[in-house]
Amino acid sequence: xxxxxxxxxxxxxxxxxxxxxxxxxxxxxxxxxxxxxxxxxxxxxxxxxxxxxxxxxxxxxxxxxxxxxxxxxxxxxxxxxxxxxxxxxxxxxxxxxxxxxxxxxxxxxxxxxxxxxxxxxxxxxxxxxxxxxxxxxxxxxxxxxxxxxxxxxxxxxxxxxxxxxxxxxxxxxxxxxxxxxxxxxxxxxxxxxxxxxxxxxxxxxxxxxxxxxxxxxxxxxxxxxxxxxxxxxxxxxxxxxxxxxxxxxxxxxxxxxxxxxxxxxxxxxxxxxxxxxxxxxxxxxxxxxxxxxxxxxxxxxxxxxx
Amino acid sequence: xxxxxxxxxxxxxxxxxxxxxxxxxxxxxxxxxxxxxxxxxxxxxxxxxxxxxxxxxxxxxxxxxxxxxxxxxxxxxxxxxxxxxxxxxxxxxxxxxxxxxxxxxxxxxxxxxxxxxxxxxxxxxxxxxxxxxxxxxxxxxxxxxxxxxxxxxxxxxxxxxxxxxxxxxxxxxxxxxxxxxxxxxxxxxxxxxxxxxxxxxxxxxxxxxxxxxxxxxxxxxxxxxxxxxxxxxxxxxxxxxxxxxxxxxxxxxxxxxxxxxxxxxxxxxxxxxxxxxxx
Amino acid sequence: xxxxxxxxxxxxxxxxxxxxxxxxxxxxxxxxxxxxxxxxxxxxxxxxxxxxxxxxxxxxxxxxxxxxxxxxxxxxxxxxxxxxxxxxxxxxxxxxxxxxxxxxxxxxxxxxxxxxxxxxxxxxxxxxxxxxxxxxxxxxxxxxxxxxxxxxxxxxxxxxxxxxxxxxxxxxxxxxxxxxxxxxxxxxxxxxxxxxxxxxxxxxxxxxxxxxxxxxxxxxxxxxxxxxxxxx
Numbered sequence: 071x072x073x074x075x076x077x078x079x080x081x082x083x084x085x086x087x088x089x090x091x092x093x094x095x096x097x098x099x100x101x102x103x104x105x106x107x108x109x110x111x112x113x114x115x116x117x118x119x120x121x122x123x124x125x126x127x128x129x130x131x132x133x134x135x136x137x138x139x140x141x142x143x144x145x146x147x148x149x150x151x152x153x154x155x156x157x158x159x160x161x162x163x164x165x166x167x168x169x170x171x172x173x174x175x176x177x178x179x180x181x182x183x184x185x186x187x188x189x190x191x192x193x194x195x196x197x198x199x200x201x202x203x204x205x206x207x208x209x210x211x212x213x214x215x216x217x218x219x220x221x222x223x224x225x226x227x228x229x230x231x232x233x234x235x236x237x238x239x240x241x242x243x244x245x246x247x248x249x250x251x252x253x254x255x256x257x258x259x260x261x262x263x264x265x266x267x268x269x270x271x272x273x274x275x276x277x278x279x280x281x282x283x284x285x286x287x288x289x290x291x292x293x294x295x296x297x298x299x300x301x302x303x304x305x306x307x308x309x310x311x312x313x314x315x316x317x318x319x320x321x322x323x324x325x326x327x328x329x330x331x332x333x334x335x336x337x338x339x340x341x342x343x344x345x346x347x348x349x350x351x352x353x354x355x356x357x358x359x360x361x362x363x364x365x366x367x368x369x370x371x372x373x374x375x376x
Numbered sequence: 377x378x379x380x381x382x383x384x385x386x387x388x389x390x391x392x393x394x395x396x397x398x399x400x401x402x403x404x405x406x407x408x409x410x411x412x413x414x415x416x417x418x419x420x421x422x423x424x425x426x427x428x429x430x431x432x433x434x435x436x437x438x439x440x441x442x443x444x445x446x447x448x449x450x451x452x453x454x455x456x457x458x459x460x461x462x463x464x465x466x467x468x469x470x471x472x473x474x475x476x477x478x479x480x481x482x483x484x485x486x487x488x489x490x491x492x493x494x495x496x497x498x499x500x501x502x503x504x505x506x507x508x509x510x511x512x513x514x515x516x517x518x519x520x521x522x523x524x525x526x527x528x529x530x531x532x533x534x535x536x537x538x539x540x541x542x543x544x545x546x547x548x549x550x551x552x553x554x555x556x557x558x559x560x561x562x563x564x565x566x567x568x569x570x571x572x573x574x575x576x577x578x579x580x581x582x583x584x585x586x587x588x589x590x591x592x593x594x595x596x597x598x599x600x601x602x603x604x605x606x607x608x609x610x611x612x613x614x615x616x617x618x619x620x621x622x623x624x625x626x627x628x629x630x631x632x633x634x635x636x637x638x639x640x641x642x643x644x645x646x647x648x649x650x651x652x653x654x655x
Numbered sequence: 656x657x658x659x660x661x662x663x664x665x666x667x668x669x670x671x672x673x674x675x676x677x678x679x680x681x682x683x684x685x686x687x688x689x690x691x692x693x694x695x696x697x698x699x700x701x702x703x704x705x706x707x708x709x710x711x712x713x714x715x716x717x718x719x720x721x722x723x724x725x726x727x728x729x730x731x732x733x734x735x736x737x738x739x740x741x742x743x744x745x746x747x748x749x750x751x752x753x754x755x756x757x758x759x760x761x762x763x764x765x766x767x768x769x770x771x772x773x774x775x776x777x778x779x780x781x782x783x784x785x786x787x788x789x790x791x792x793x794x795x796x797x798x799x800x801x802x803x804x805x806x807x808x809x810x811x812x813x814x815x816x817x818x819x820x821x822x823x824x825x826x827x828x829x830x831x832x833x834x835x836x837x838x839x840x841x842x843x844x845x846x847x848x849x850x851x852x853x854x855x856x857x858x859x860x861x862x863x864x865x866x867x868x869x870x871x872x873x874x875x876x877x878x879x880x881x882x883x884x885x886x887x
Binding site: 120123124125126127144145146147148149151153155156157158159160161162163164172173175176177178218 | 379380383386387390391473474475476477478479480481482483484485650652653654
């Protein structure tokens with residue numbers, strides 16, 4: 071069951087006039103995954119998601135969801151998918167309740183009063199069920215977006231930048247909801263984001279894309295730990311520290327020394343040991359700053375993109 | 377499909393702009409009637425002055441039928457605008473509101489979505505025409521009563537007997553409904569191309585007005601293309617107020633307008649099916 | 656023009672001085688004066704190519720000497736002469752009457768008289784009257800007017816009816832101009848009618864109106880209140 075592919079994307083390509091928004095992208099999402107789809111702004115994340123939801127037609131490639139071709143069996147696939155694409159927009163002149171009722175009816179779902187109020191309660195909007203959506207704040211619309219995703223109890227949930235515009239409390243709530251859906255409800259989740267840290271907290275597998283192409287794909291833990299950590303030590307006397315480390319294995323890990331900054335490239339389990347060794351040898355350590363190489367890489371491409 | 381149509385109608389009638397058309401008619405028709413109360417006799421006298429030279433006549437010629445006929449002739453541009461106001465928003469409005477994303481990710485075929493929207497628009501248009509009919513005939517008959525209908529054309533005068541009128545109006549309003557469905561289809565088509573409702577409304581009116589102007593120009597070239605302009609056929613309801621009725625011309629007009637509707641809708645559906653939703 | 660006409664007619668019929676047209680007309684008027692009032696049902700059928708009117712029913716009320724009223728539940732259209740066919744209306748104002756000849760129409764021997772109105776005020780230029788020699792009723796009138804061209808009125812009478820009131824009238828007229836202003840019709844795309852229009856204007860328009868009079872109620876004492884509305 072763990073090997074069942076829920077999403078299988080092969081050589082997906084989309085051109086917009088002169089721009090290749092998505093370039094031969096391939097990825098796999100398995101049942102039960104919380105899949106992180108990462109990339110800087112403009113990397114092609116939204117375009118990919120729109121193609122997965124048949125909002126956009128790909129120029130080339132194939133998308134299979136639940137083992138079925140999206141092109142041929144779109145309707146039966148979408149019955150089992152719940153999604154938010156970018157910011158959730160609703161019919162502002164209708165109430166939250168009415169919006170959900172209409173969307174449910176269009177989808178042919180159970181739109182009993184009980185079910186609608188249930189999902190509204192799940193996202194904390196039960197008290198505002200009768201208010202027109204145009205009176206809602208961004209955060210409330212985001213929560214209503216989640217309500218619409220969950221209304222028909224989908225097997226696959228696709229969230230495009232779900233925490234955009236939310237305050238830290240809101241972000242935390244979303245994260246908890248995602249974990250709940252994955253762990254307790256056994257849903258498969260596909261999350262896109264441009265914030266690595268956020269994805270890292272919830273996802274088990276991920277892909278990073280840039281300029282429409284996949285750069286890395288794999289288990290989150292493996293990706294984050296596989297690469298060595300870059301650890302920055304701020305010391306009082308870097309020359310002395312270098313001398314002390316001379317005879318140890320730690321010196322092989324030393325990459326850069328500048329002023330009193332020493333940068334090592336090492337696995338995370340060695341960091342505590344190095345810190346202890348320096349202190350025991352009378353070197354004052356004022357800061358230990360770990361940076362994963364993946365995060366640095368991600369930050370680099372994010373900066374370049376912006 | 378019925379569910380989809382119901383939902384689209386619900387959305388249409390939840391927007392305030394939908395009621396503009398009904399309110400405009402509810403105001404214009406009584407205003408015209410009251411103007412007729414004040415000036416109608418004079419106008420009728422003027423219209424029949426030639427006749428009065430040789431003939432004597434009695435009868436209630438200034439009646440609800442005459443006023444309804446007059447209203448039907450004079451609203452050739454106003455009603456299409458009120459139609460375009462709603463029909464132009466059917467697709468473009470979703471783009472503006474950002475709700476395309478919500479709608480098209482439903483497990484429903486796009487062709488069903490576009491068809492249900494078109495049918496809802498069609499229902500609105502025909503309801504508006506029905507409202508016009510009810511208001512025109514209702515208020516006209518209430519204030520002025522019934523009587524014979526005098527229709528003055530450049531070819532002569534026709535007076536229709538009292539019991540020979542209502543069926544003509546029924547078919548005339550039915551035909552007006554068909555005409556307005558063409559306007560709906562046109563606005564709907566423009567709506568599928570853009571992301572803002574203003575464009576389709578303006579474009580639809582521009583097309584209608586330009587076609588009407590071209591038809592009226594006394595230049596041979598435009599005379600030749602006149603049979604191909606749908607606006608030429610939109611006033612074919614007048615054929616029903618001829619004696620004898622030119623059924624051939626009337627049926628031809630129905631066929632031409634129906635063809636326009638089918639072609640416009642087909643193109644719109646094709647565009648919609650293939651459209652990349654970027655909003 | 657009129658004076659020449661008078662002269663020609665006068666000289667051509669001066670031989671028939673034994674028949675005095677004034678006497679004939681006087682007899683016609685006297686005959687009609689037996690009618691103080693009447694009420695009659697009319698059935699009107701219009702056959703004019705620029706005018707399509709359904710067959711209509713109405714009632715005419717008359718009271719001597721000049722009160723006349725057309726009433727109908729619905730619409731009714733009558734040539735003016737069909738409404739008021741009393742000899743007084745045809746013989747209004749000053750005129751010269753000339754006896755032309757004797758003639759037979761419809762098996763009825765008639766005197767043929769020419770009536771020429773004097774002065775320029777009226778619309779009538781010339782009228783020809785066929786007056787029944789025996790009954791002293793007008794059987795036919797042919798008139799030429801300034802504004803409306805020529806018209807003919809053929810009257811038939813019921814032999815059993817004691818009053819000089821017709822049972823039917825056929826009103827025939829030639830009208831050349833009958834313009835319908837386009838702005839009235841509201842036709843913006845009326846090009847298809849242009850052809851028809853051209854045809855209409857080129858040939859003379861002939862029309863007939865058939866009127867049947869039935870159920871006369873004569874001298875029943877009609878009140879003046881019946882005649883309150885202005886006739887159009």
